[in-house]
Amino acid sequence: MDSGKASDRIRWLQSELSRHARLYYEKDQPEIEDADYDALFRELQDLEARFPEFSTPDSPTRRVGSAPARQFAQVVHNVPMLSLQNAMDDSEFLAFDERVRKALGLQSVDYVVEPKIDGLSCEIVYRDGVLVQASTRGDGQVGEDITANVRTIKDVPQRLKALSFNAEPGLFDEVSPPLPELFEARGEIYMPTEPFRQMNQERLDAGMSAFANPRNAAAGSVRQLDPAVTASRPLRFFAYTVGRLDDREILSQRDLLRRLREHGFQVSSLIRPARGAAEVLDAFKRLGSERDSLPFEIDGAVVKVDSFELQRELGEISRSPRWAIALKFPPRREKTVVNRIVVQVGRTGVLTPVAELEPVKVGGVMVRRATLHNIQEIRRKDIRIGDVVEVQRAGDVIPEVVRPVISERDGNETIFNMPDRCPSCLEPVAGRQDEIAWRCTNISCPAQFREHVIHFASKRAMDIEGLGERMADLMIEAGLIHEISDIYALTVTQISALDRMGDKSAAKLVAAIEASKRRPLAALINALGISLVGETTARDLASNFGSLAALAAASTEDLRQVQDVGPIVATSIFDFFQSRRNLDLIERLRQAGLTMMNESAAGGGPFEGKSFVFTGSLQKMTRDKASDLVISLGGKVSGSVSRGTSFVVAGSDAGSKLAKARELGVAVISELDFLAMAGADA
Ligand SMILES: [Zn+2]
The missing domain is CATH 3.30.470.30 (DNA ligase/mRNA capping enzyme)
Structure with a gap:
């Protein structure tokens, strides 16, 4: 595309995206699907990266990802903002x-x-x-x-x-x-x-x-x-x-x-x-x-x-x-009795205690249940089963137990403890009475299974196109999958027998499943759904350990060597790999033929032993893509500069990391230098 055409296209995309954002947010009348909006948005991002001269400060793309402030600077109001x-x-x-x-x-x-x-x-x-x-x-x-x-x-x-x-x-x-x-x-x-x-x-x-x-x-x-x-x-x-x-x-x-x-x-x-x-x-x-x-x-x-x-x-x-x-408005707060405290199992196995209340009308709405958030909250407020409590609709939305009415206690109230076993699968749960997050670590817990399948197949994980919520439900209902690894045993015949599935789309889905076996290690780690491990941490883990076997064998001390992995995340990862069921699942996935190590870890790569830190905004590719490139060539990506850093890649508006690199004498290279090193086209 020549620069004249790019300029026109960028201007058109900017105004279209602004218009769609207005339709969506102001009028609640979106004209296009979210996915189409995203596609236009990505096109604009790419074009602005290739033709930065046409990117303007008010572009819709600038609404995200500007350089983070280190702390909030002070602003003096021209005219004081009064209180009422x-x-x-x-x-x-x-x-x-x-x-x-x-x-x-x-x-x-x-x-x-x-x-x-x-x-x-x-x-x-x-x-x-x-x-x-x-x-x-x-x-x-x-x-x-x-x-x-x-x-x-x-x-x-x-x-x-x-x-x-x-x-x-x-x-x-x-x-x-x-x-x-x-x-x-x-x-x-x-x-x-x-x-x-x-x-x-x-x-x-x-x-x-x-x-x-x-x-x-x-x-x-x-x-x-x-x-x-x-x-x-x-x-x-x-x-x-x-x-x-x-x-x-x-x-x-x-x-x-x-x-x-x-x-x-x-x-x-x-x-x-x-x-x-x-x-x-x-x-x-x-x-x-x-x-x-x-x-x-x-x-x-x-x-x-x-x-x-x-x-x-x-x-x-x-x-x-x-x-x-x-x-x-007058506060919406009423008194009622806590009949029971039950535990709900969330998507990643988090156990949330919920109070079952004697039904009570609060601000015109009948309230029967209220979240107690976590065990620490229960202890802090000293809420007991059988207590008379004050209930309010917090921020006047979600019913919340404010406090027990101590004067109404008669000695029959009982103290609640988190259960030892998951209410859904009866497996032992991970957590201590003094911890906030309790969870069921059983990856095959029925309450979590459906959500696991959807997460596993999602774009940022194994990227199995065609395996979304509806398909997951159909497969589970038909009894085709009981474990995540069952996905890899699905056949075209089985899938095409599902509701309104033709042979053609079934074959497409099987091909997508097959292709997912070659997803990078970082995607697989993300797909496993280890609690507190998101996409970024998964990428850091993949680049540090190089293979799932090495990650599974890591001690909490090893894990804490990874950038941004603190003691809680390290323990969560460690615990995940202690579970027999999780290890069995991984073994089945290995047998199904999934790639379980970085390609470069297998054969070394030009960036082996080198670590990179990115700072500022890159023009030619997103930071995610640049990180993937480093990892694919055997290098590591880190979030902060240290003496061990090999290169700091400075984009535009590079900030404190650049200063730190200069202070420590770490080599600073431009994005173009980086691309040349990586042998990528600029
Ligand atoms: Zn469970």
């Missing part, structure tokens, strides 16, 4: 309204009633329409710089939309309307309820702790040192105000909300104007009745005096505006 006074009930609001009317000498005041989203306040600064900085509220005066992370939130415009003129067609064709020199949008970063629930489940499955509520999840996701982590979290943004405002056309909160929308921000459709206190309380009541059907969590309403002139007249008091107040 609270009204806990109607009478406190009426008192507020009376103070406002008295101060202004008015009979009635026009307000705007906005839902109070349970998230994290944020300021996003645009210069000449381009996003340049984002920061947390902090203490109101000084916040934290979270620019790279906020860029990954698809609701947040990278560039403000220009305002459209209501002029005769043709008149302004050549002149695009000006964008404000400075625009400081403020609003709430939040995580919608359903993705929050899903994310928590995934975290529990991976043996990580769950977030208590969507607000914590949003805050935790935004304050990540690696923007790629933030990008992977389902965050959204609602704008509701600005910092400094230079536009004299904007005279009220309603004008301002309209302007925010015109600039491309999400503004809540639940916002309502209200003439006088009675209408405010009506609107508040309506919000309360809509609350449970909303896709995100709100904990009340924010009521603002609409007119900016009146706002100025009222002023502020001790960092709170006199013209606004937060009207809070």
Whole structure:
């Protein structure tokens, strides 16, 4: 492709991807499948890598993977981000309204009633329409710089939309309307309820702790040192105000909300104007009745005096505006009894204790079960079977046991201990009473088997195309597979007998299964689903040990020599290879003909004995691909620079690792040098 064509294509892809992101996130009306979106996205990434001169700072690809901040720099807010006074009930609001009317000498005041989203306040600064900085509220005066992370939130415009003129067609064709020199949008970063629930489940499955509520999840996701982590979290943004405002056309909160929308921000459709206190309380009541059907969590309403002139007249008091107040919903907390504590088995075998409660209505929703998260939480809160407990819908979403009511104990309550055996397969479980994550390590546990099959066949593991959730269910129902290794014994006849499977697609699936035998060692390690071992750790393990046999024989001390493998991960890997069943499975996979070592480990390679560290962004290939290349040539890839590092490959925007390499006198090479060494085409 020549550079003219590439430029056109890049520009087209950038605008198409932005449009699809808008359709998906703003309108909930996606036009294309996620997979097609991903394909366009990857095409853009590749083209921008080949023609970096056409990559722009606001490209959709820049929403992920910018250089991680080492820590959060401080940002001084131009205009302090004030906190609000609270009204806990109607009478406190009426008192507020009376103070406002008295101060202004008015009979009635026009307000705007906005839902109070349970998230994290944020300021996003645009210069000449381009996003340049984002920061947390902090203490109101000084916040934290979270620019790279906020860029990954698809609701947040990278560039403000220009305002459209209501002029005769043709008149302004050549002149695009000006964008404000400075625009400081403020609003709430939040995580919608359903993705929050899903994310928590995934975290529990991976043996990580769950977030208590969507607000914590949003805050935790935004304050990540690696923007790629933030990008992977389902965050959204609602704008509701600005910092400094230079536009004299904007005279009220309603004008301002309209302007925010015109600039491309999400503004809540639940916002309502209200003439006088009675209408405010009506609107508040309506919000309360809509609350449970909303896709995100709100904990009340924010009521603002609409007119900016009146706002100025009222002023502020001790960092709170006199013209606004937060009207809070009453807490949703009830008392009930813990009848039993049961244990659920998650995807990777994590055991989660769950309280079975005497059914109780909390905030209009019948609650029968509540997660107790883990044994440590149970101990910390001292929750016992038979206790009267307070239950709340945490972040008002997931029912949570807040605390036992000690005064109601009669001595018949019993202390809960984690079971010795998995409730699904009755195999012994791994865990100690003082540990957070308990798990069933039996790879053939029925509760985990289906999920194992799906994980094993997934793209980043064995990459068996055609073996997804539906096919896994069909195969398990038909009794074709009982163990992971059974996948390799499947025949075209068996598969084509399954529901609506033709010979042709059955043959395709068998071919995909056959091809998966040659997947690299790292993929196989990932596919085994060792708890706490994800794709990255699997790659590190593959490059360090070279074969599955060596990994299986490694002591926890050996394992801890691997970059980023701490004591907990090391123990998890070690335990995995102590299980007879797991070793049997591996043996069966070996007999099925799977590659169980790095190709280079078998015959040596040009990079044998050499270790590489990548820093900055590469232009010609992704870091993953570069890592695979090193490993395929017998070398090792490490995440940090040490005296033992052979080469640091510095891409653009290389940061601290480059400095460290210079300090230690480690050889620094460019991406092109690296490709030449690897004998790869530049
Ligand atoms: Zn089990």
